[in-house]
Amino acid sequence: MIFYDCSTAPNPRRARMVIVEKGLTVETHDISIAEGQQLSPEFLKINPRATVPVLITDDGTTLTENIAIATYLEAVHPEPPLMGRTPDEKGLVAMWNAIVEFEGGVAVAEAFRNSHPAMKGRALPGPMDLPQIPELAERGLARVSAFFELLNDRLSETPWLAGDAFSLADISAFVFTDFARVIKMRPPEDHAATHDWLERMRARPSAAA
Ligand SMILES: N[C@@H](CCC(=O)N[C@@H](CS)C(=O)NCC(=O)O)C(=O)O
Structure with missing residues (x-):
């Protein structure tokens, strides 16, 4: 997995917290929104919508929304559950x-x-x-x-x-x-x-x- 983060922004922090709660260590790249790196041609190739967080799954799928990232991580690592048991x-x-x-x-x-x-x-x-x-x-x-x-x-x-x-x-x-x-x-x-x-x-x- 590869995680595209931004240490100063709230939405990437949500995904980062899920990763920590799941006890995972993921290769992480920080994208500085202050420096406009989300708008760079390199990052737009990863997410044309120019937002973080982004998670590239082990199978190479690109997930660009918190709900998608949490859903994927919950499916691959069900414990501890963060999205309900019943x-x-x-x-x-x-x-x-x-x-x-x-x-x-x-x-x-x-x-x-x-x-x-x-x-x-x-x-x-x-x-x-x-x-x-x-x-x-x-x-x-x-x-x-x-x-x-x-x-x-x-x-x-x-x-x-x-x-x-x-x-x-x-x-x-x-x-x-x-x-x-x-x-x-x-x-x-x-x-x-x-x-x-x-x-x-x-x-x-x-x-x-
Ligand atoms: N709905 C998205 C929201 C993602 C989002 O808005 N991220 C902000 C950072 S908090 C962003 O990428 N901003 C880029 C910008 O301001 O240009 C999610 O759930 O992850």
């Missing part, structure tokens, strides 16, 4: 991961990419240069607040997002919550369930990966 658990992990990606990941990206000077002209990832839209940044901030509420409500009901077991959904939520620092947003102090969960997340070796 049919119901599998459904809940997929459901919460999708909720987190849309309500959390997209919200943070909307706020960050439409406001940060480093993202000028790069309002969406990918090969197209697109201008920032300040109203979207504002909307993103409101969406991140709503995401923090959703997270705390859910974690007040269950220890982990998808239920009793740690899963891919927790990895996704942790990475996006942590990355919200770039738009100066953190879960409110009185979100006790979220802070308890964050502490348990930070204690996992994969959190430092």
Whole structure:
């Protein structure tokens, strides 16, 4: 396997955490988004959509989405399971991961990419240069607040997002919550369930990966 990573970006961090949780060591190449390496002709040959993470499987298949990478690694290395054991658990992990990606990941990206000077002209990832839209940044901030509420409500009901077991959904939520620092947003102090969960997340070796 070959893993194309970017040490500063949230989406590659999600895949990196899955790799560590599975106890794997994978040949890794860092692609610097700050230096625009994702747009280089060499990398565009690997992923014409110019995004990281990318995993090249042992059979040579190119996987460019977190969900695809996690699905492949779970199939090849089922233990420890990160995507549920029973049919119901599998459904809940997929459901919460999708909720987190849309309500959390997209919200943070909307706020960050439409406001940060480093993202000028790069309002969406990918090969197209697109201008920032300040109203979207504002909307993103409101969406991140709503995401923090959703997270705390859910974690007040269950220890982990998808239920009793740690899963891919927790990895996704942790990475996006942590990355919200770039738009100066953190879960409110009185979100006790979220802070308890964050502490348990930070204690996992994969959190430092
Ligand atoms: N849906 C993709 C998202 C991948 C993505 O957006 N990656 C960002 C880094 S967090 C990227 O490659 N950005 C390149 C750019 O900003 O030009 C996934 O699940 O992996």
